[in-house]
Amino acid sequence: MKNRLLATAFGIFLLGTAGQASAADVTMPDPNYATATAAMNVIKAIAEQELGLEVDTVTTTAVPVIWEAMDRGKGEVDIWPDVWLPNQQGLVDKYVEANKTVKLAKNGYAAAQGYCIPTAAAKKHGIKSVYDLANPENAKLFDTNGDGKGEIWIGAPGWQSTNIEKVKARDYGFAEFFELQATEEAVATANLDKAVKADKPWIGYCYGPHQNFALYELTMLEEPKHDPAKFVVVQPNDDPNWFEKSKVSSGYADTSVHIAYSASLASRQPELVAALERIQFDANDISKWAYEIIVDKKPAAEVASEWVKAHPDAVGKWMGR
The missing domain is CATH 3.40.190.10 (Periplasmic binding protein-like II)
Known part of the structure; x- marks a missing residue:
């Protein structure tokens, strides 16, 4: 080959x-x-x-x-x-x-997709919903570099879902409090592993089936039930103004x-x-x-x-x- x-x-x-x-x-x-x-x-x-x-x-x-x-x-x-x-x-x-x-x-x-957090961190800090992220104090829990903003992994470059997550972060109201990280999945997994072993918070896009649900105890954050009227996605390859024309304020469809x-x-x-x-x-x-x-x-x-x-x-x- x-x-x-x-x-x-x-x-x-x-x-x-x-x-x-x-x-x-x-x-x-x-x-x-x-x-x-x-x-x-x-x-x-x-x-x-x-x-x-x-x-x-x-x-x-x-x-x-x-x-x-x-x-x-x-x-x-x-x-x-x-x-x-x-x-x-x-x-x-x-x-x-x-x-x-x-x-x-x-x-x-x-399959399933959304945001996940280590269950221990979710319980310790009371992070249950995506709207809990739209709080600067909660966001600081996920700050690992000391810049005052949390870090959230939104997917890998080139994934269609990564663009959706950029819009979601804006429309759920937490984008201004987080650094939206688009890196290869291996980098995100390494950061998740490090956080779990140190009993620290981590937040990111998760999808299943996936090996991480067998490796770690993870909790999916609550999101509003999918509403087609609130899940309008335009991709960059379709329109250069895709971000402005998209609106996503509900969870994914089945x-x-x-x-x-x-x-x-x-x-x-x-x-x-x-x-x-x-x-x-x-x-x-x-x-x-x-x-x-x-x-x-x-x-x-x-x-x-x-x-x-x-x-x-x-x-x-x-x-x-």
Whole structure:
């Protein structure tokens, strides 16, 4: 397997010659966070072990660029296994519904997202709701650098949810009291681990399935029930004035995660596409895979290969046997 870098600034691939498609049969992105990396590697293992395909990977966290590549249909990116809805609904509307250049597999699994805090800190300081953050004294509890502002992790650069969280922080009224940190997930997890071990507060965007819910005792903050009228999201790739035009003052709608693939893949790899439509991931499996990758330090490819070999019945159904 070759591993390449997906350039985010110009929306092109560094493949030796910019913009060329991969020579492999299938190309998938590795976004470098455990749940999506695990799902990607399971699909990769099936493609290689069951269909004998050569699968290439590109490393990126830039979700819009992934969709643009699938839209072009040239094999730069063929499959994206981590479509969070409603987070990526704008991309689905554009590329699946309007352009019809990307397909969304019908099967998905339920997920959850919001803000979380170590349970011990939540109880100690009485932090229960997002509105408790809109208090300068409470915000100072999360100040680790002495600048008078708390720090809150809002997600990784390139995630659609990170933009949503920027708007949420403004509309829930706590943005002025916090430094909104958009860093790679590994940095946030390291900070969470440090805080828990020191019995200190930490606050950030959390989603599940995720290994952190097995590693730590975490409490999700209360948010108003989802209200479509109060959850209006415009993404930067749709409008340069996205921040001003967005308004988010309620929780997420029911969340599900799906597989997307380039429409051109159907003619190039019909057997694989048929399998993608049959794949039904399980949230508990996703969490276990992520735990093995992060906590047990097992290579993601090894985790995926072992699971595929240990579950011939499930794989058989996915392959139509």
